[in-house]
Structure formats: structure tokens, C-alpha cells
Amino acid sequence: MPKQVIVQSSIEAVEIIDTPIPTPQHDQIVIKVIVSGTNPKDWKYPVWTGNPQNSGDDIAGIIHSVGKDVYEFKPGDRVGALHEFFTPDGSFAEYAVTRDYATFHLPPHVSFEEAATVPLAALTAAIALYADMKLPPPYYPVKSLAEGGERIPLLIYGVTSAVGAFAAKLARLSGLSPIIGISGRAGDYAKTLVDYVVDYRNGEDELVAAVEEVLAKEGLGNKIHYVLDAISENGSLEATLRFLAPEGTVSTVLPTKLFARDKENFKWPSSTKSFNSAIPLVFSTHKDFGYLWSRYIARMLEDGRLKGHPYEVIPGGLNGVLTGLQNLKNGKASAVKYVYRIEDTKNVPNQGVTGKLGTEEQESKDQPAEKAHPLRNFPFSS
Structure with a gap:
């Protein structure tokens, strides 16, 4: 069964769990992740919210399936995409979910590694x-x-x-x-x-x-x-x-x-x-902006006006997620994005606590809501 990484709020462990391939709804797209990118928020959000989660959001891969309202993309397309914050099925996985308006086609000459540095930033x-x-x-x-x-x-x-x-x-x-x-x-x-x-x-x-x-x-x-x-x-x-x-x-x-x-x-x-200028707004007040700019970014990547960020491949695929996040937390990254080739995941061991993660019950055990970081419920302005 496909696997995904659940990042613990301590950033001292992750749990790699079996997860069925998601079924896309309406404007959703399910992507077989080839490369996942990493951002500082990927370690910060589990800490700030006190909520173990698949916190990856930068996706580069091949479309597996699309929702009934999706008409610009089809299975087999090479794409880059931004995962919707605070929702299941992030990019630290074999299959991730995004919205069609936060997805863009990859030009043939743009590698999945380069593409994984682009969406969020x-x-x-x-x-x-x-x-x-x-x-x-x-x-x-x-x-x-x-x-x-x-x-x-x-x-x-x-x-x-x-x-x-x-x-x-x-x-x-x-x-x-x-x-x-x-x-x-x-x-x-x-x-x-x-x-x-x-x-x-x-x-x-x-x-x-x-x-x-x-x-x-x-x-x-x-x-x-x-x-x-x-x-x-x-x-x-x-x-x-x-x-x-x-x-x-x-x-x-x-x-x-x-x-x-x-x-x-x-x-x-x-x-x-x-x-x-908070990126979660792409999924609320700035949907049209996200739609237009996702496509414009693809155009600029295609003609060479825009290129991705320097990157470093962390070995081990999903096994390397914890290393990458800890490196980010410890300030080791400099002018580089850590990316993970999912196919490099081999015989993945369970690397953390067990239990039902991401539920309100588990969240309350890990960190009471009243003690969670204020960004958890911060009202991002539009």
C-alpha cells in the first residue's frame, strides 16, 4: 500500500504509515509524487500547531486521477502543484492531493527536482x-x-x-x-x-x-x-x-x-x-490569483525566463524527510531547497509513535489546544 510521512510536533520523529490512494473530489487532482520539496514551514507548522501532520506542500509528479470538475489536466500529465495547507494528503507521500487552480503543467525540459522548488516560494x-x-x-x-x-x-x-x-x-x-x-x-x-x-x-x-x-x-x-x-x-x-x-x-x-x-x-x-503575504490565501481569497499565476509560472519556466531554486536531494526518499526537516530547523540550509525523490524510499521502517494521528483526540494528547502556537488559528488578512 502507498505510504506517507506524518511529522511529529517534536520534529524528533516521523511516522511512515500506509495510506490508500486518495479519491479526488470536484476540482481536486491526485498526483503520484515523483519529487517533494521542503520549506521551513514544514517543520514549523507541526511545532506551532502541536498537530502531527503530513506538512509537505511542494509537489512535482504525474497526475494519477482528477475530480469531475477538472478539465485542464488529465492522468499522465507532468505537473507541479501546491498542496492545500492544513488538509490531508500532503507532498511527503507517494500520492498527494491538490486543487486544479494551484497546479501547472511542467515543460519537458524542467526536471521534477527543479519543479519541486517552485510552487510555494x-x-x-x-x-x-x-x-x-x-x-x-x-x-x-x-x-x-x-x-x-x-x-x-x-x-x-x-x-x-x-x-x-x-x-x-x-x-x-x-x-x-x-x-x-x-x-x-x-x-x-x-x-x-x-x-x-x-x-x-x-x-x-x-x-x-x-x-x-x-x-x-x-x-x-x-x-x-x-x-x-x-x-x-x-x-x-x-x-x-x-x-x-x-x-x-x-x-x-x-x-x-x-x-x-x-x-x-x-x-x-x-x-x-x-x-x-500568506500563501494559504491561494486557497481562499486569492484563488483566481493562484489560477492565473500557476499558469504564468509554467509559461516562464517553459521559455526560460524563470528557473527554479538551487536544490539538494536528501537521500532515502520518505526516509529522508526527518533529516531534511531537522537540517532546516538547525539552520543548515543556505540558499538551497531540500527535495526528496520518492522512488528512493526502500523498505520503509516505521520511524515514530503509533496511533491515530491528526485527530482531535490525538492532538489534545500531544499538546492542549490552548497551548498551541497562535498561528494555529491566526486570521490571515486578505
Whole structure:
């Protein structure tokens, strides 16, 4: 019987269980997973919610079956897809479930490994830049100065993270300039993405001074009007507050009220437009956006304008999921996405606790609801 991984809330064990092949409903698609990608949220969500779960969301594979309302895809198609958050049958499995509007065809030259780095990060970057900050998209790029246009600078905090890197790639296609990237040990990769790289490891004062120096050099004053914070914790929010123009626009990937150092008192200026560009919105208020951009991403992958994120294959297929998540938790990944080739799973042993996982009964045993991380029920803004 097919198998899937249930990640324990301790991130010290997983359980690999037998699971029947899902039956797709309405607009759902069941995908035979060839490669699953991994994101930081894949270890964070089981911890924050206290709920053991198959937390994988980046899918690359071959369609097994489709729901009755699906008309753009058929069994046998090579696809990439984003799994719907907090629902069963995630990507850490032999078979995963997604929605048709969060699925895209894979061009023949795009490998499953590359495709598995794309869905969550690229769609998050697109939501931040184009749905929330309303910056010019690649199909209506900024006119050059010679064409009578104007420069639109962008700063990306965490530019070598997958979200940050895709944001930089899309911003280039949009004609934004200059693009400033804040990075750390992956500075060499950052230089391939942006016009200026600033190292956060020198401390907040040095970071702010370096950003202001770049802006002054470019004749842009000392504050920037558009910032995407692809980190949104560990001090990035507080640093951003210092170089963001009061009337500027900022997008974060995590809610400030939960991840600022001073959660009770942190706030942006009243004149600032701020957004929590949360990818779960693709399955609620941003379904049309997800539909359009999934297809546009496929087009840009096909013609080479967009490429996936650097990746590292973790050996062992489903057996390697725990290793990848622990590496992410311990900060070992730098400018790389961990991916798992599912076919590498051989004679999978049970690697964790037994019992009925994901039920309210089990959840209450693992962690009482009142003690769960507030993100569990956080009302993501639209």
C-alpha cells in the first residue's frame, strides 16, 4: 500500500504509515509524487500547531486521477502543484492531493527536482509583489528611463531564501531597479540575483547604514518605499522599520503581531501600507490569483525566463524527510531547497509513535489546544 510521512510536533520523529490512494473530489487532482520539496514551514507548522501532520506542500509528479470538475489536466500529465495547507494528503507521500487552480503543467525540459522548488516560494513571492504591493508585473514591466519611465527600487530581506530569490527573479522581469538584497553566508548567490547585497551579520546599525548608503548612492534619499521581508522574524522586522519610508509599502511572510520581538507594541507607521503575504490565501481569497499565476509560472519556466531554486536531494526518499526537516530547523540550509525523490524510499521502517494521528483526540494528547502556537488559528488578512 502507498505510504506517507506524518511529522511529529517534536520534529524528533516521523511516522511512515500506509495510506490508500486518495479519491479526488470536484476540482481536486491526485498526483503520484515523483519529487517533494521542503520549506521551513514544514517543520514549523507541526511545532506551532502541536498537530502531527503530513506538512509537505511542494509537489512535482504525474497526475494519477482528477475530480469531475477538472478539465485542464488529465492522468499522465507532468505537473507541479501546491498542496492545500492544513488538509490531508500532503507532498511527503507517494500520492498527494491538490486543487486544479494551484497546479501547472511542467515543460519537458524542467526536471521534477527543479519543479519541486517552485510552487510555494514562487506563488508567495508573486502574491507579495503583485497582489499585495501592486508592483508592475512582468507582462507590464516598468518603462526604462530612456522610455520616459521611472525607477522603482525594491529591497528584499532574506533574498537567498526561496521566497526572496523568486521575488528577486520576478522583480528583474518587472523592470524594478535597483534591487537591494539582504543576505548572510550565501552572499555569492545573492550577487547573482540583485544589484546590491547587504550583509545582515554585521549587526542592525551597520545593516541600516549600508542600506542608506546604497540609496544615497543611487540618488534615492535614505529611505526605501518597497520592502519584501522574506524572513519576518529574528529582528528583520525591526531593522526594516528603520529604513522603510513612513509612506512606504511592506510585505511580510509572517504576521508581525506574532513574530516581532516586542509583539505587543510593534507597529508600522499609520501611513505605511503593510501586508502579511500568506500563501494559504491561494486557497481562499486569492484563488483566481493562484489560477492565473500557476499558469504564468509554467509559461516562464517553459521559455526560460524563470528557473527554479538551487536544490539538494536528501537521500532515502520518505526516509529522508526527518533529516531534511531537522537540517532546516538547525539552520543548515543556505540558499538551497531540500527535495526528496520518492522512488528512493526502500523498505520503509516505521520511524515514530503509533496511533491515530491528526485527530482531535490525538492532538489534545500531544499538546492542549490552548497551548498551541497562535498561528494555529491566526486570521490571515486578505
